[in-house]
Each structure stands twice: as structure tokens, then as C-alpha cells.
Amino acid sequence: MAGVFSYESSEIDWCEDNYRHSEHVVESFNTMSSFIFFIISPIMLYLLHPYAKERNLAIHLVWVMMIFVGLFSAYFHMTLSFVGQMLDELSILWVLAVGYAVWFPRRLFPSFIKDRSTFSKLVLLVTVISSVSSFVKPTANAYALNCFGLHLLYTLIMEMKCCTDQKALRLAKLSVALWVLAISCWISDRFGCSFWQRINFCYLHGFWHILIVIAVAYGSTLIAYLDIPYSLPGLQFWPCDKWAVGLPHIVLKGTPKTEKRC
Ligand SMILES: CCCCCCCC/C=C\CCCCCCCC(=O)N[C@@H](CO)[C@H](O)/C=C/CCCCCCCCCCCCC
Numbered sequence: 224m225a226g227v228f229s230y231e232s233s234e235i236d237w238c239e240d241n242y243r244h245s246e247h248v249v250e251s252f253n254t255m256s257s258f259i260f261f262i263i264s265p266i267m268l269y270l271l272h273p274y275a276k277e278r279n280l281a282i283h284l285v286w287v288m289m290i291f292v293g294l295f296s297a298y299f300h301m302t303l304s305f306v307g308q309m310l311d312e313l314s315i316l317w318v319l320a321v322g323y324a325v326w327f328p329r330r331l332f333p334s335f336i337k338d339r340s341t342f343s344k345l346v347l348l349v350t351v352i353s354s355v356s357s358f359v360k361p362t363a364n365a366y367a368l369n370c371f372g373l374h375l376l377y378t379l380i381m382e383m384k385c386c387t388d389q390k391a392l393r394l395a396k397l398s399v400a401l402w403v404l405a406i407s408c409w410i411s412d413r414f415g416c417s418f419w420q421r422i423n424f425c426y427l428h429g430f431w432h433i434l435i436v437i438a439v440a441y442g443s444t445l446i447a448y449l450d451i452p453y454s455l456p457g458l459q460f461w462p463c464d465k466w467a468v469g470l471p472h473i474v475l476k477g478t479p480k481t482e483k484r485c
């Protein structure tokens with residue numbers, strides 16, 4: 224039993240050299256880069272607060288849980304233990320589940336589902352079953368999670384197809400570009416390690432952590448922008464709107480309306 228907590232008990236080992244900077248931390252850069260979750264998540268909780276107050280405070284769960292994703296990710300890379308791997312992967316699965324439950328477009332619900340509460344119960348059931356099955360073949364979990372990521376992307380592209388709002392389209396393109404860059408780093412670290420070791424640059428998994436958290440920040444603001452029932456929501460960048468760099472957020476302006484943006 225103690226074996227599952229022990230260092231390097233996970234079957235996964237990322238490209239970064241082990242114990243390069245400390246005898247207590249297996250992968251230093253991957254561990255340090257997980258701290259980006261602790262920086263971005265509170266900022267996103269703050270930036271999304273006006274929208275969550277308007278819609279549903281449960282929306283905050285996504286970014287609260289992202290703090291735990293960062294915590295478990297840091298623990299996993301620090302130890303490369305089996306428990307660390309499972310905590311890292313299960314926390315991602317549950318944050319995806321909350322995202323689907325609160326944001327998945329109503330018109331894409333399966334036909335036998337009438338309301339969001341029934342849909343959320345279905346998501347809960349699928350997540351519990353997936354959590355149990357994740358112990359059957361732990362090495363396959365990360366690929367299964369990326370499939371959920373792909374489905375999310377497909378849903379987003381379908382939603383944007385009939386959208387003419389230029390601000391929303393720009394944000395969607397940026398989110399997808401960040402996701403493509405992030406997943407390229409993840410795949411390259413997984414399958415191209417010998418090349419990266421030859422040129423002594425084994426940090427791509429750490430870059431994945433940074434890029435994916437920013438992609439989720441852009442993606443969740445886009446969903447909020449499309450979802451908010453206001454006639455003229457503004458889209459600004461924090462901390463500097465003039466340069467259009469930083470984290471995007473919506474500014475509630477205009478009159479409340481019932482219809483969606485796109
Ligand atoms: C309509 C639904 C809305 C859903 C909202 C989105 C909720 C956030 C979802 C995922 C959070 C991503 C967390 C990143 C994990 C970092 C930890 C990590 O690196 N773990 C690895 C091991 O260290 C592990 O191998 C990673 C496995 C792959 C995880 C794939 C997650 C899917 C990400 C989907 C992101 C969509 C971005 C949207 C932009 C268009």
C-alpha cells in the first residue's frame with residue numbers, strides 16, 4: 224500500500240531529467256510550472272465574478288478546482304508517485320465534469336434530456352464511472368482526458384460556426400491557437416523526448432502547464448461572453464487593455480436581455 228505513495232511508483236516519467244536540481248523533487252521545472260495554476264486561478268475567480276453573480280455562483284467551482292489541479296500536478300511531478308498521477312488525472316476529470324455541467328450548450332443536450340439538472344446528473348454518473356475505470360489502465364487516462372479536450376474543442380467550433388461577433392471570433396481563435404500550442408508541447412514531450420534530450424531542452428511538459436491554463440482562461444471567458452444575457456458586453460484584457468495582452472474578461476454593459484450572444 225505504501226508503495227503507491229513512493230517516489231517514481233507511477234509508470235509515467237516525463238522528459239525532464241529526474242532529480243536534476245534537488246534530491247527531494249523528481250522534476251523541478253514541471254513542479255514549479257504547476258504553480259501557474261495558483262496565480263491564474265484566483266485572478267480568473269476575480270475576473271469572472273460579475274458574470275458568475277449574474278448567472279450562477281457554481282461557475283466559480285471550475286476555477287476553484289483548477290487550484291487543486293495545480294496542487295496535485297505539483298505533487299505528481301515532485302514525486303512521480305502513482306497516487307500523485309491519479310490525483311492529477313482525477314482532478315482534471317472532475318474539473319471537466321463541472322465545466323460540462325455548468326456550460327455545455329442546452330441545444331446540444333441528447334434529445335432524451337430536458338433540462339440542465341438532468342444533464343448534470345448524467346455528467347455526474349459518467350464521471351463516477353470514469354473515475355472508477357481510471358484505475359483499470361492508468362497509463363491510458365491522459366489520452367482519454369485529451370479526448371474530452373478534443374470534444375470540447377469540437378463543441379466550441381460548432382458553436383462559433385454561426386457566430387458573427389468579431390470579438391467572440393477573435394477570442395475563439397486565440398483559445399484554439401493556445402490549445403494547439405499546448406497539446407503540441409504535451410505530445411512532443413511524450414513522444415519526441417530523445418530529440419529534446421539531444422538538444423538538452425526537456426522543458427516542454429512545463430510549457431504545456433503554462434499554455435493550457437491560459438487556454439482554459441481564454442476559453443472560459445469566451446463561454447462566459449457567449450452566455451451572458453446582456454446586449455453590449457465589453458471584452459477587455461487584464462492588466463493592460465491597451466495592448467490587448469493578459470487575461471481576457473467581460474465587462475457587463477447595456478441592458479439585460481434573454482437571448483444569447485451567438
Ligand atoms: C463546455 C465545457 C466547458 C469546460 C470548461 C473547461 C474546464 C477546464 C478543463 C480542463 C483543465 C485542464 C487542466 C490541465 C492539466 C494540467 C496537469 C497536467 O499536466 N497533467 C498531466 C500530467 O502531469 C496529464 O498528463 C495531462 C493530461 C491531459 C489533460 C487534458 C485536459 C483537457 C484540456 C481541455 C482544455 C480545453 C481548453 C479550451 C480552449 C478552447
Ligand SMILES: [Ca+2]
Pocket residue numbers: 236237238239240241250
Ligand atoms: Ca523525468
Ligand SMILES: [Zn+2]
Pocket residue numbers: 253296300428432
Ligand atoms: Zn504535468
